[in-house]
Amino acid sequence: xxxxxxxxxxxxxxxxxxxKMFSGASTAFGAEPNTQASAVDxxxxxxxxxxxxxxxxxxxxxxxxxxxxxxINRRSVFARKNYFYPDLPKGYQISxxxxxxxxxxEIPIVSPSRGEIRIRxxxxxxxxxxxxxxxxxxxxxxxxxxxxxxAVPDVPVVDESRDLRELSAIDFNRAGVPLLEIVSEPxxxxxxxxxxxxxxxxxLVRWIDICDGNMQEGSFRCDANVSVRRPGExxxxxxxxxxxxxxxxxxxxxxxxxxxxxxxxEGGGKVVQETRLYDSDRDETRSLRVKEEAHDYRYxxxxxxxxxxxxxxxxxxxxxxxxxxxxxxxxxxVSTLKISPATALxxxxxxxxxxxxxxSLGAADLGMFPTAPxxxxxxxxxxxxGFLNEAGLDFxxxxxxxxxxxxxxxxxxxxxxxxxxxxxxxxxxxxxxxxPDAIIAAKGLKQISDSGAIERIVDEVLAAxxxxxxxxxxGKEKAFNSLVGRVMKATGGKANPAQVNEILKRKLAS
Amino acid sequence: MLNASLKELSAALAxxxxxxxxxxxLFLDRIQKMGALNAFITVDAEKSLAQAGAxxxxxxxxxxxxxxxxxxxHKDIFVAKDWLxxxxxxxxxxxxxxxxxxxxxxxxxxxxxxxxxTNMDEFAMGSSSENSFYGPVRNPWSRDCVPGGSxxxxxxxxxxxxxxxxxxxxxxxxxxxxAALSGVSGLKPTYxxxxxxGMIAFASSLDQGGPIAKSAEDLAxxxxxxxxxxxxxxxxxxxxxxxYTLDLDKPLSGLRIGVPKEHFGEGLSGDVGKAVxxxxxxxxxxxxxxxxxxxxxxxxxxxxxxxIAPAEASSNLSRFDGVRYGYRAxxxxxxADMYRKTRAEGFGAEVRRRILIGTYVLSHGYYDAYYLKAQxxxxxxxQDFVEAFKQCDLVIGPTSPTVAFxxxxxxxxxxxxxxxxxxTTPANLAGLPAMSIPCGFGNGKLPVGLHITxxxxxxxxxxxxxxxxxxxxxxxxRRPAGIEP
Numbered sequence: 001x002x003x004x005x006x007x008x009x010x011x012x013x014x015x016x017x018x019x020k021m022f023s024g025a026s027t028a029f030g031a032e033p034n035t036q037a038s039a040v041d042x043x044x045x046x047x048x049x050x051x052x053x054x055x056x057x058x059x060x061x062x063x064x065x066x067x068x069x070x071x072i073n074r075r076s077v078f079a080r081k082n083y084f085y086p087d088l089p090k091g092y093q094i095s096x097x098x099x100x101x102x103x104x105x106e107i108p109i110v111s112p113s114r115g116e117i118r119i120r121x122x123x124x125x126x127x128x129x130x131x132x133x134x135x136x137x138x139x140x141x142x143x144x145x146x147x148x149x150x151a152v153p154d155v156p157v158v159d160e161s162r163d164l165r166e167l168s169a170i171d172f173n174r175a176g177v178p179l180l181e182i183v184s185e186p187x188x189x190x191x192x193x194x195x196x197x198x199x200x201x202x203x204l205v206r207w208i209d210i211c212d213g214n215m216q217e218g219s220f221r222c223d224a225n226v227s228v229r230r231p232g233e234x235x236x237x238x239x240x241x242x243x244x245x246x247x248x249x250x251x252x253x254x255x256x257x258x259x260x261x262x263x264x265x266e267g268g269g270k271v272v273q274e275t276r277l278y279d280s281d282r283d284e285t286r287s288l289r290v291k292e293e294a295h296d297y298r299y300x301x302x303x304x305x306x307x308x309x310x311x312x313x314x315x316x317x318x319x320x321x322x323x324x325x326x327x328x329x330x331x332x333x334v335s336t337l338k339i340s341p342a343t344a345l346x347x348x349x350x351x352x353x354x355x356x357x358x359x360s361l362g363a364a365d366l367g368m369f370p371t372a373p374x375x376x377x378x379x380x381x382x383x384x385x386g387f388l389n390e391a392g393l394d395f396x397x398x399x400x401x402x403x404x405x406x407x408x409x410x411x412x413x414x415x416x417x418x419x420x421x422x423x424x425x426x427x428x429x430x431x432x433x434x435x436p437d438a439i440i441a442a443k444g445l446k447q448i449s450d451s452g453a454i455e456r457i458v459d460e461v462l463a464a465x466x467x468x469x470x471x472x473x474x475g476k477e478k479a480f481n482s483l484v485g486r487v488m489k490a491t492g493g494k495a496n497p498a499q500v501n502e503i504l505k506r507k508l509a510s
Numbered sequence: 511m512l513n514a515s516l517k518e519l520s521a522a523l524a525x526x527x528x529x530x531x532x533x534x535x536l537f538l539d540r541i542q543k544m545g546a547l548n549a550f551i552t553v554d555a556e557k558s559l560a561q562a563g564a565x566x567x568x569x570x571x572x573x574x575x576x577x578x579x580x581x582x583x584h585k586d587i588f589v590a591k592d593w594l595x596x597x598x599x600x601x602x603x604x605x606x607x608x609x610x611x612x613x614x615x616x617x618x619x620x621x622x623x624x625x626x627x628t629n630m631d632e633f634a635m636g637s638s639s640e641n642s643f644y645g646p647v648r649n650p651w652s653r654d655c656v657p658g659g660s661x662x663x664x665x666x667x668x669x670x671x672x673x674x675x676x677x678x679x680x681x682x683x684x685x686x687x688x689a690a691l692s693g694v695s696g697l698k699p700t701y702x703x704x705x706x707x708g709m710i711a712f713a714s715s716l717d718q719g720g721p722i723a724k725s726a727e728d729l730a731x732x733x734x735x736x737x738x739x740x741x742x743x744x745x746x747x748x749x750x751x752x753x754y755t756l757d758l759d760k761p762l763s764g765l766r767i768g769v770p771k772e773h774f775g776e777g778l779s780g781d782v783g784k785a786v787x788x789x790x791x792x793x794x795x796x797x798x799x800x801x802x803x804x805x806x807x808x809x810x811x812x813x814x815x816x817x818i819a820p821a822e823a824s825s826n827l828s829r830f831d832g833v834r835y836g837y838r839a840x841x842x843x844x845x846a847d848m849y850r851k852t853r854a855e856g857f858g859a860e861v862r863r864r865i866l867i868g869t870y871v872l873s874h875g876y877y878d879a880y881y882l883k884a885q886x887x888x889x890x891x892x893q894d895f896v897e898a899f900k901q902c903d904l905v906i907g908p909t910s911p912t913v914a915f916x917x918x919x920x921x922x923x924x925x926x927x928x929x930x931x932x933x934t935t936p937a938n939l940a941g942l943p944a945m946s947i948p949c950g951f952g953n954g955k956l957p958v959g960l961h962i963t964x965x966x967x968x969x970x971x972x973x974x975x976x977x978x979x980x981x982x983x984x985x986x987x988r989r990p991a992g993i994e995p
Contacts, residue, residue: 039609043829045602046589046611046708048743080825082872084849091828170833298872300881303715303822305744 003265004231005258006238007194007224008122008186011201012179013211014129014219015058021128021178022049022094029217037131037172043089048304051078055178058210059101059126060310060318062180065208065325066105066121069315076101076310078126078302083295087131087170095181097299100125101308107184107204108327109196110345119197120185126308131175135168174218180210186225186235191254195247198222199349200326207326207351215245222250226257228265236261237271241285243278253278257285329354337361337373346381352395356380359402360409369413376409383423387430400429408436415496421445447496451503454487454495458503461486472508480504511536512671513989516580516728519674523569523579530569530579534562534623537581541626541672547648549657549666551586552594553626561623568621576731578621583673585664586627587634588719589708590614593624597710598632598642598660601830601837601856611708612740613677613719620735625673628663632858633827634684634712636660637930638920641860646917649692650990651956655914658688658930664722665692670993675732676722681712682815683909683934685720686946690909690959693948695976695986696722697729700966701941702747705740711826713819714745716938725986726947726976730754733969749967757970758977763797765975768902770805773933773961779912781952786908789949789960789979793906796978801902807890808936814891815935816928817871817884823861824868830856863924892940899965904975908933909946909959933961943969947976948985957985 020027023040040047063072079097102124111117182201188194202220205211213220227238241257244250256278261271275294276285301307324332326348333344348354357380364372380395384405388398408429412422417440428439440446448454462469465486471479487500511519511528522528538555558581565579589595589607591614596602610618617624631641639647639662647662649655650670657666661678665688668676678685680698689696697720704719711717721732734755739748769790774783794800832838832852839851857865871880898905910930920927937944942963949960960979964972980986 042834044589044608044835045595045597045605045710045829046706048707050742050744082825082828084828084831086831086833086845089829089834091831092825296874298825298869298874298877300821300825300872300877303713303745304711 003228003262005190006186006227006235007188007254009184009194009197010223011182012221013205015055015178015180015210016212017052017054017178019052020176021052021055023176027177031173033171037175041176042172049094052178055126057318059180060315061208061210062124063102064319064322065204066107071102071104072310072315073099073101073103074310076308078305079299080302082298087133089175093128094302095127096125107197107200109200111193111196119187122183122185124180124182127179127181129174129177129179131170131172133168133170191251194224194254195251198247198250203350224254226254228258228261237273240275241278242275249278249280252283253285339374339377343377347377356395356402360406363403363406364410372413376406379409383426399432404429404436411436415447415449417445417447448491448494449496449499451499454499454503457490458487458507461490462507515725516674516731519580520576524574530562530565530623531559534558534581537625537673544670544672547650547666547670548645549629549647549663549672550626551596551629551644558623558625565621565623575620577735581623581625581673582617583625583628583664583667583676585630585661585678587630587679587710588613590624593627598630600643603643603837605836612705613736616735616738628667630663631660632861634660634679634681635860635864637687637927640917640921641858649914650993651693652954654916656917658691660684662688665689665694668694668722668724669990675728677719678722679709679717679719681716681819682931682938685722686934686944687910687930689722689946691914693957694722695725695729695947697945699969700943702745703737705743705746707740707742713822715822716819725980726973727758730758730973754970754973757974760974761797762975762978765798766801766902767793767798768801768803768898768905770803770905770907772805772808773907777911778908782908782912782958785950785952785958786960792979792982796982803898803901805894805898807894810887811891811935811939812928812932814884814887815939817880820864820868821872821881824865827865888939891936895940895942904972905963907961909961913952913956913958937963942966943972945972950985
């Protein structure tokens with residue numbers, strides 16, 4: 001009997017505000033340690049948090065995108081999650097517990113095995129990030145750092161006589177950075193589905209402009225809850241896997257973890273509920289702490305902050321600024337532009353890509369060429385995406401403009417050039433050689449679509465190849481291809497092949 | 511000058527009868543003479559006199575405001591830039607304020623002189639000012655007695671005429687109870703009127719800063735400076751500025767005074783009850799009407815308070831971990847050991863006790879039974895007052911069940927100590943303004959305090975009643991024996 005893998009994901013998306021969740025300090029990445037840590041961020045005595053409205057607005061955008069206004073709690077409550085750790089300056093993290101800002105919602109994904117499915121969200125809540133600890137050698141790389149550099153100049157924490165390599169240091173630049181923690185239901189049944197969900201979420205948060213999605217800088221981080229069971233049985237004991245900082249690692253970590261759990265169960269053992277860390281170097285997960293060691297966080301409503309009230313008017317205002325969402329676009333492309341579902345999915349994978357596509361469409365004559373949307377979309381997700389990938393560029397940075405791309409594909413659709421020539425022209429456009437028409441003219445790639453001219457050449461070829469004509473008429477289909485080849489050769493490959501076929505067929509039938 | 515009201519001092523400064531530097535020196539001398547009371551943690555003559563000099567220039571330029579040039583003593587819970595700010599604790603014994611609290615900013619803007627930082631129960635936890643790393647404060651009326659707490663330093667400073675004005679904070683009675691036990695006037699405003707920014711947090715949902723002074727009139731002037739919206743405190747209330755001196759002279763005819771029967775029952779010492787009864791009679795003479803009311807849930811206020819306040823405190827005090835500032839133990843083995851030793855050595859017994867209580871009541875499995883239940887009681891207590899204020903304008907009773915007790919008398923019995931707060935905690939739990947003014951003397955010729963609670967934002971009304979009472983009586987003007995003018 002088979003095993004079924006059950007996965008739920010917890011994702012931390014860093015909200016793209018200029019200042020922190022509860023202070024005015026900058027959130028810019030990569031600054032010198034502790035240069036972006038205000039009195040509030042390092043929890044000096046007497047300081048108080050003030051909610052960043054921009055972060056709340058971004059959480060509302062997320063709610064609108066995954067479920068509309070009904071999933072946005074008009075009243076949510078910030079709570080303190082209490083635990084001690086040196087990079088947690090207050091000794092508690094301000095988060096949301098019983099009443100999160102977003103409750104419910106769903107993310108549509110395309111599963112490799114189950115097709116179009118919807119992953120339900122449990123909740124999404126606002127919280128602040130912690131600082132970053134450096135230990136031993138890592139610390140010695142930043143020897144200038146000392147807490148004494150912070151706002152309390154008279155309190156040296158680092159004793160000069162000690163070897164810096166024995167010490168730990170903390171950079172509080174990250175402390176207080178706003179996060180939206182997005183928790184899914186355990187709705188995924190394979191590592192591929194988990195990755196499809198994570199990618200869809202990653203695309204969505206950038207699409208609605210609430211997170212830059214930079215996984216290297218930690219702006220988008222996932223933890224996976226994984227369990228296995230026999231189909232139809234209740235949920236098995238789960239393990240939480242941390243440190244999944246790329247989609248590839250996520251897939252491998254989940255696969256490893258599911259295999260590990262299956263082996264335990266098949267060996268007659270029991271899975272222990274625990275938190276595990278994925279080690280990408282060894283491609284394995286290992287135990288971080290078991291449930292018994294888990295903290296009692298002693299959550300309670302933060303008395304420094306009033307309940308977060310969100311008015312219907314504010315939601316309406318934000319709604320008016322929301323872009324068309326990927327799923328709606330995808331459906332519209334299929335129903336009104338007659339694009340294949342697979343291509344529509346690809347072209348809506350990112351906001352940049354679909355923007356590029358729509359700008360291209362604007363430059364094409366859809367009345368004359370009804371198949372242009374599918375043709376253009378395929379070129380975007382195919383050849384152009386290939387060039388951009390290789391160069392490491394986004395669609396927004398493409399040297400080929402949407403308008404140029406539309407003109408190029410129009411030349412194919414109107415028969416001016418062949419599909420094969422189009423690829424050559426695109427390479428030239430990519431290399432900055434200018435407009436497609438200029439390139440076509442310069443390279444002499446224009447097809448002969450003048451039927452009079454083609455007819456004359458066909459007549460000549462037929463007259464000169466009586467043997468092949470005879471063979472064809474005797475039923476040898478292959479002779480037809482040979483005749484096509486000769487016509488193409490006689491035109492230097494520039495004749496429109498469809499026209500050649502049609503004329504040749506007509507002449508041979510007469 | 512030492513006995514002068516703020517109004518008189520302000521006039522003397524304006525008329526050039528005395529300069530701010532002279533006035534500040536006068537009080538600095540006085541502080542030195544009264545050193546045995548241990549009312550101050552930090553005095554810095556140089557800094558104070560520099561501020562006084564600046565105030566004199568301002569007065570000379572004709573740019574003076576009502577408090578310009580007047581020395582004010584601040585409870586050592588308010589962070590002040592470049593001033594040691596300890597909160598009465600070893601754990602902050604090396605902490606120099608890197609910024610000014612909102613309250614300090616307001617006094618600076620008014621041109622007041624920071625006269626020093628007053629002693630207090632560590633992190634404002636206590637009712638006797640015995641729980642200070644810097645030693646107990648002594649009551650000017652009887653040096654073997656406590657001055658009340660936690661703002662005992664500020665109350666003693668006013669009683670002993672070491673400063674013309676002081677600030678305190680009140681989480682469960684920490685302004686009013688020491689005001690009562692030290693024979694001075696103190697007011698806790700409506701929650702949210704005075705910004706908590708820079709006021710080191712004990713229990714955030716209850717903490718409120720307020721003035722301590724010799725009279726209601728002085729309190730009104732101080733309140734005018736302290737109250738004001740502050741965007742850095744999310745619980746700060748934005749409302750039009752009010753001049754609390756405007757209504758002081760209104761007659762009290764028609765004022766309805768609610769007397770809660772629950773505050774005159776078991777536990778109230780006879781001498782205190784007698785003084786309070788006499789004060790109520792005085793109010794009737796002034797035209798007020800006495801109404802008997804009930805606050806049925808008030809008996810639950812101490813238990814509810816001693817769940818909510820420690821719960822918030824246990825979390826608020828987590829930041830004192832020895833990592834970034836403040837005291838750090840030496841000779842630790844690892845991180846956990848550093849935390850353990852730093853906090854065990856850095857906090858006193860009462861603070862440790864409350865952190866333990868708070869941690870316990872927030873723990874998994876106990877949260878509903880303690881914290882949530884206490885929050886429900888809190889709503890019931892607030893509801894009691896909603897009903898009460900349908901029948902009366904002010905609620906009046908005793909501030910504390912007894913007069914000042916001897917140092918050490920209750921130190922071994924925390925529950926006995928906590929019961930000092932029985933009449934004061936309801937106002938904090940409900941967020942209401944409340945004050946204490948002197949109303950006579952009880953056993954041992956020690957002062958008795960009269961407790962006045964008003965409806966939300968009724969500070970002007972309370973001050974009006976208190977001022978009229980003080981015009982008709984002289985309890986507030988009495989001075990401890992041996993305290994020369």
